[in-house]
Amino acid sequence: MQCQHWKKKFMGWGCRFTQPRQFIIDMLLKSNKHLTAEDIYIEVHKSYPNIGLTTVYRTLELLEKMGIVHRLDFGEGKSRYELSDGIGIENKTVHHHHHLICTNCRKIINYTDFSEQEIKLMKEIEAELSKKYNFKITAHQIYFYGLCAKCK
Amino acid sequence: MQCQHWKKKFMGWGCRFTQPRQFIIDMLLKSNKHLTAEDIYIEVHKSYPNIGLTTVYRTLELLEKMGIVHRLDFGEGKSRYELSDGIGIENKTVHHHHHLICTNCRKIINYTDFSEQEIKLMKEIEAELSKKYNFKITAHQIYFYGLCAKCK
DNA sequence: TTTATTATTGAAAATGATTTTCATTATCAT
């Protein structure tokens, strides 16, 4: 979908918009979960059996550099990936959630219902930090740690 | 330092306060950096050469469960650890910083100068989430992603 | 204090995610 759009984007980075990359991006657009490299590999493999796990890793690395994808870490010993904010229009709701992680049982709760105030403040902080550290901020993640209902 | 204090704490978790554990905690108290398991192993090894890397991993896992230590991830493929807020009195300034991570070169900037407003809001959010999800929040971390001055 | 019980330890092996290497293939500019 929107091949031209993607092609341009890749060209801008001196890269080619190839079939494996296309399949991987399609997969990310379709899914609304936090996928591991292996998840993506297995899923893409169904429609494109030639894909290699190596390519998935390489593509994700590139997509991360391009700001298209974000890497998440829940302390599982492997990374998970999700599209950056504003990339997949349809499933916007999935993005930009924050995480509650139980330090005892490792249970993860996502939440997306931010207060107006929260959103406003985050924007302010971003603006402030951008200026102070001469940093172009494209995304943020908040992790809260503690004990879940069961482990309390 | 404060052996009795630690001993009690460990006992409360049905665990023993052993020498390796003591050395590891001392190391964490002394250091003011984000240490990897290997960093700790090498450092502790100097004064306690019998220590094994396995024990470091196991101890860090336990300390995390006990809420004494927090695991950080900067996408390097390995975890880093720091004492939780309020644990090491002397080096309090080190803790509770947030992170700016460059998605291109992986440079990491820590910042600790939070605005009053920021601190207040985070507390409010924590209170709200605690109630809503019946979760006892003990810590939080914020990661901002984007491009550093060089990579912009 | 001695003894019994159980948690903890270290070494080595195993695991599992991610990277590197390298020869082959696909894509793009000409």
Place this chain on the structure above:
DNA sequence: ATGATAATGAAAATCATTTTCAATAATAAA
């Protein structure tokens, strides 16, 4: 088409972390 170069997949290598297991240390019981 053709040549130059980026991208690919398979296999091997790497590196952090876990598991296994026999030996040891710390605690509780006698």
